[in-house]
Amino acid sequence: MARSMWKASLCFAGEDVPVKLYAAVEDRAVHFRLLHASDHVPVRQRMVDPRSGDEVPAEAVRRGVELEPGMFVLLSPSELSSMEPEPSRSIEVLRFVPAHAIDVGWYRRPYFLGPDGRAEDYFALTRALEKSGRLGIARWSMRRKRYYGVLAPHGEHLSLVSLSSVDEVVPISQLSKPDGTALNKGERRLAEQLVSTLDAAFEPAELRDEHRERLQQLISAKAQGRSIEFREQPVPAPPEDLSEALRESVRAAKERRVA
């Protein structure tokens, strides 16, 4: 079983369900080391005073907030830690809302929750959430940071996806709807037809990072002393006239479908 990163309890309305939290994101990025070109030794990074070029050791580094350009207020380690949330082992579920109440722009990072003892309570909660059709809005403190997130059933398990703090996201609800001349029926119908012709299922496996795959190919080829060449693909350019373009597109999409 994979290692959990944190243990806590889901708490709401007098309930308390112990869970383990797991990272749902896998880092697939190709990470490079920076090397000194003359001897291929990984370089060390250090912080220096730009005037003297002298290294400033970690314990002498001060931290400050820039209130005006060039003007800083220094904050001591104890002042900084006083800003941190109280450590706690509970994931507080504040309320349960319908899925559409959560704006897509708020989602940040997913985690899985697994049972930590009392598995029957954990699976009963998953089932109950599914039945209610609602998602939990949760708040917790982990690793000296405050988090907000959405508790949701995910298959027979639970997921917790962190959310941005609301003041970090431009709310779509505060934007006014674009206006203009009414769209004509014919265009609307054609557009709907085109969308339905291009109907598909969401297939995560099709979301491939081809750039990363090419980079990995290059690295393994070089590791074996081979060289490799990649060809570029051309990009097409499209024309004008809305209705005509829509009609033409529907026709083309249908043909593709038949083929």
Next chain:
Amino acid sequence: MPEREGKALARSVWSGSISFGLVTIPVELYTATRKASPALRMLSEDGTPLARQYVCPEDGEVVSGDEIERGYEIEKGKFVLVTDEELEQLAPRRSRDISLDRFVDRHTIDPAFFVRSYFLVPSGERTKAYRLLAETMEATGRAAIASFVMRGHSHAVAIFADRGILRAQILRFGDELRSAEELDLPKAGKVDRARVAELVRSIESLAADSLDEAELVDDQAKRLVALAEQKREQGDDVVQAPEVVEPETEAEEEGETSGGQVLDLMALLKERLAERKPAHKRGKSKPDSAAGASRKQSRNERDRLEEASKQELYERARELDIPGRSKMSREELLDSVRRAG
């Protein structure tokens, strides 16, 4: 509703078009997120922002940007070197188009795939096609799945329409998300129905139709600034950086973009999304007016810069005497050249 401070500032990070069948809609991408927390800076005792430097652990020598190479560690201490040229060759072809050729039920997209959000703002004179696409997607409950290239990387993206506005949600790639099976989470056993009913009642006791946004405000950043302001008033630990030096921010947040113009997003959307009067009604100016031409010009210039190689950007940075240029990546060079002129 919590108080939102200041304006919703946003940066245009990409310009191009979305195509929908043969219909092309020119758009610009604006980040939908803004940083709430002030960056904490690393300073020396007297308030000088520190600089990052690389040294060789073998000889203790300072290593400058052009003496650094990139290595992929295949086994301990053994590296495959990858050059800038090789990386450039691998980079996806610069494309200015997001082609929408798959539309899915928007509720089938697992939010675990969402990385960050951008607004798609129409950049052409006509907004009709934009409105038609947004309205159709909203009416049919569809989202489009596509891919596009930004800053030398290809991204998977889901386009959503809400309130007549299109948004691009960058998606994680399929293999970046683990499944419950991979994690080997225990399988469900027998579930006690009475317990489920009890939990449903507990859930219903906290049911609400919407979020209370006030509950979702992380005030840590505000408190940090408040403390700094208070110390400033008392004259405690206030330092003035002795000279203007290149700032060095701590760990840039994931997805935080720099570069592009900073604009008031609300005002911008309002202006761009409203229907414009035909040019001849706006007075005597022709569609090809001087203002229009100069706007086109600056866009050309912007495109030209984006297409420029790292070397070209570096030359330009040298002409503009941009400090720290030798250590900059291509994107950083592009950003500072744009800012400087």
